[in-house]
């Protein structure tokens with residue numbers, strides 16, 4: 001039971017990390033997510049059902065997400081429309097494409113196939129299956145976290161952060177911001193689709209509607225994480241994304257289990273998630289005002305200590 | 312170094328908002344020249360810089376950089392030769408990143424690789440570079456925490472680090488309080504001299520424009536109305552400059568934004 005929440009949360013955390021790359025690092029409100037998570041689920045499922053290998057299925061999921069991100073970024077670059085609109089376009093088009101990938105079925109079960117989770121269970125035969133699944137997904141998330149952390153410490157990764165902070169600075173550094181956007185949004189959606197590919201295997205089916213409401217859930221995960229601690233270090237940002245994702249899934253679990261006591265059903269979850277995001281925004285705006293005040297105080301204090309410096 | 316031929320910029324052509332911001336300007340800036348640009352508000356100084364940098368496309372005319380026609384070259388490619396500092400101190404740095412991350416991003420121009428260049432050797436270099444602006448202990452602070460003066464000084468440092476051949480400074484001290492403006496300006500002059508840069512600098516301070524630099528250009532209503540260098544510039548005074556303006560324009564100079572700051 002408890003393991004289930006963690007597995008669910010960890011799969012979700014890969015998506016949250018992907019959303020952080022677009023929304024937070026690049027300051028690009030990308031809604032492609034809802035389409036790419038379903039696309040990843042669809043392509044991984046179809047590949048596995050047809051007897052393909054799991055590694056290839058996950059790679060395909062990443063690739064299809066990266067392609068979707070590329071389309072969004074190119075629409076945004078070429079037609080100078082806001083990222084938000086470009087993402088909605090891709091997301092909508094993906095809805096049809098995903099049904100095509102699934103052979104025009106709305107739903108494909110994976111129950112008879114060997115999934116990633118079956119494999120790890122076989123790998124640890126002495127462990128209960130839920131614990132084995134948990135270990136498997138921890139390893140995957142850890143690998144992704146380490147790769148993302150390293151990437152954002154490279155010169156290229158830093159220039160992606162600079163793009164989010166100040167596009168003019170990136171241009172002044174002689175970097176083509178259009179290429180950076182293609183790269184960053186592809187990477188983000190690749191991770192999101194990978195998360196979809198794992199989710200389909202865990203829940204045992206792919207579904208054309210899988211992505212519905214995912215972006216708001218992802219934002220809720222991000223914001224819960226941001227409540228835990230504040231940091232500008234990428235390793236801590238990805239860590240809190242993982243924790244935020246798990247806490248979000250735990251809250252949803254509690255809602256499902258005890259919600260009936262206060263007449264809440266799973267039908268209400270989208271509303272509640274939205275309210276959670278709004279409350280988070282409200283608290284965060286109060287907090288950032290307070291921290292700006294104290295940062296200013298500190299800065300003044302420090303510069304008073306060294307007269308002659310620039311204030 | 313920079314050659315501008317018959318440059319014209321019209322905003323919103325063919326509409327009721329049509330605005331001729333630059334009208335048939337020609338200008339040749341040689342290597343090592345330090346050009347102060349003055350002129351009243353709306354005379355086209357920033358537009359000229361935006362066209363040289365490639366932020367805006369030209370309506371007509373030609374921009375040549377070191378014998379190469381760059382009129383159609385995108386801004387990010389011209390940026391490899393051009394360093395630019397804006398009036399707004401937030402435009403040159405990324406507030407969401409630390410000082411060291413900003414510096415490492417600025418330390419080379421062009422597309423970045425998957426190398427991790429930031430290491431302790433670089434950090435020590437950065438600390439040393441930051442001493443003149445008093446930020447040597449704050450490598451790991453986010454740039455968003457800095458004051459306008461500190462940010463502009465950091466922008467200057469970053470611009471110089473990336474080794475441009477020309478720098479374009481657009482009233483880059485105008486948003487700072489007098490003391491910080493002086494510090495940033497002193498640093499600017501020091502770096503220009505040290506690195507033998509070619510520079511164009513928009514300033515609102517006539518006295519400064521007369522004393523400093525090798526050449527002075529005055530713009531008005533999208534045209535260059537006065538251009539002086541060498542001995543003639545050395546003999547220039549504020550009174551003479553105002554006299555010249557009066558003769559050309561046939562009107563008194565209006566004191567907008569303290570252009571007469573002396």
Ligand SMILES: Nc1ncnc2c1ncn2[C@@H]1O[C@H](COP(=O)(O)OP(=O)(O)O)[C@@H](O)[C@H]1O
Pocket residue numbers: 322323330331332350351352353354355356357358359
């Ligand atoms: N992006 C723009 N769109 C429309 N008009 C502009 C734009 N930029 C500048 N202008 C107009 O061009 C003229 C010159 O502006 P500018 O170059 O900013 O003057 P300066 O820097 O000398 O004060 C002004 O009349 C201004 O309103």
Ligand SMILES: [Mg+2]
Pocket residue numbers: 356357358481
């Ligand atoms: Mg201006």
